[in-house]
Amino acid sequence: MKLATGTTVISNGTLFVGTDSPSIPNATVVIKDGKIVFAGPEKSAPTIEPSAEKIDALGGTILPGLVEAHFHPTYFDVAALEDLDIKYPVEYVTLLAAANAKLALECGYTAARSGGSLFNIDVWLKKAIECGISSGPRLVASGREICGVGGLMDWNPDFRKIGMDGLVLLINGADEARAAVRKLVKDGVEWVKTYPTGDAASPDLNDHHTLCMTFEEMNAVVATAHNHGLKVTGHCRANAGIKNALRAGYDAIEHGTFMDNEALDLLLKRDVPCVPALYFEYASIEHGPKYGMSKSVIDGHKETLEAGAESAKMILKAGGRLGMGGDYGFAWNPHGDYA
Ligand SMILES: [Zn+2]
Incomplete structure (x- = not known):
């Protein structure tokens, strides 16, 4: 910059x-x-x-410059699986990401931490901002997100034969977890984003109580990432997923929805920050019906909003660290809709 x-x-x-x-x-x-x-x-x-x-x-x-701690510049009015991967080519998503970064800066965000990126756009967006050829917040870049095969982000059925090539690196086992991190090392990311758990958005196969990665896979991600000086975070809603992440040595927790005292102790022991990003659920409940969101999905978001708010209060009260982030970029919480 x-x-x-x-x-x-x-x-x-x-x-x-x-x-x-x-x-x-x-x-x-x-x-x-x-x-x-x-x-x-x-x-x-x-x-x-x-x-x-x-x-x-x-x-x-x-106001001082604001910090968006869970930023997806490459997400643009995402309302369905296709929007996250095959709706637009990399060329157009890059332009959208540049526009989203400019908008965030104009709204007062002078720093942002990427929470996962389509293709490897955030790394190059950061370079463009640093060189002054594009405007946006000071950006900490992550890359394609790591998820277990069959997990939350592996949404495309196999018969489509298209995988999730733009957004995720799908893994089976610790060896593939290491290979995925090594690819991200070469891509130049600073944070590795993973999916230890599911989400209310996928009530049938990968809901918010489902684990999408094994402890061994998460452990392999952390060891490889730390070896190269990268940090690791993860989409952690289910209680067991939060604990797996903290025990594996994660550097941050996204959402941290279903905390309990044991998870809190693990979090505080290493002073691991948590980014609840509750506006995603709030906006899903408020505006989801307009986009055809089903009742079971909305009920799930209500459950995670309530639990996530309780967990955030629990962390604050115990002296832990929270990051403020809104997970913007979905149709129901678009960029610029900053709360
Ligand atoms: Zn996110």
């Missing part, structure tokens, strides 16, 4: 500090060569050279 040059001053706004400290009225923020050098009351601001660019906040609120 290219840094701006010169001095910019934002004034005439209330500064939201983002800590327990109260907001600061009549605040000024001074940015020099792309870095904030002062943020506080206007009366304490340093003297500004007359040539500085001035932005009048018009009495509004000045």
Whole structure:
């Protein structure tokens, strides 16, 4: 990402500090060569050279940059399996991802962590943002997502003979798990995204209480990823899946829906962050019916929303770390619909 040059001053706004400290009225923020050098009351601001660019906040609120901790720039109004894989070619998905990243930045997100990517787009999107040829948040890139054969992301029936080549790396056993991670190492990802559990979106075969990877597979993913300095996270709803992930050495947990005291102890022992991403369920329940979502799917989302909210509260109360992310990019929670 290219840094701006010169001095910019934002004034005439209330500064939201983002800590327990109260907001600061009549605040000024001074940015020099792309870095904030002062943020506080206007009366304490340093003297500004007359040539500085001035932005009048018009009495509004000045926020720090937001961080989207579970970002899918390559997901675009996903309403069905086909939308995630075979709806568009890689060329068009790349353009959509660039547009989604630009939108996120314009909505105030200055940093984002990818939660899984179609093809290997996020790695290259990150490079384009860093080179200044595309605009978007500072991006931490993940790549294609790893899931066990027959698991949540292996949705295409075999008779279609198309696999899930754009989005997932399907594995059977620890050897294939290692091979998938090694491919991602070569692809240049920073985080490896996996699917230890199912989701309410697949009530018949891979619901939110189903395990989609074995402990051995998860263990092999972590050992190989850590060997190359990559971090590992996973879509973890079922209680046993959360515990498998924490015992295997995962670096983060996505969703963390069905926590219990044992899972909480495992989480706190290594201070593993969890990203509940509850807006996905909330939006599914609110808007899913418009997209033909079945009652059993919506009932499942209600169950995971309730349990996920309880688990998030449990983690916060115990002093654990939560990341804020919305899992945007589905038809019912599109990019730009940031809560
Ligand atoms: Zn996600």
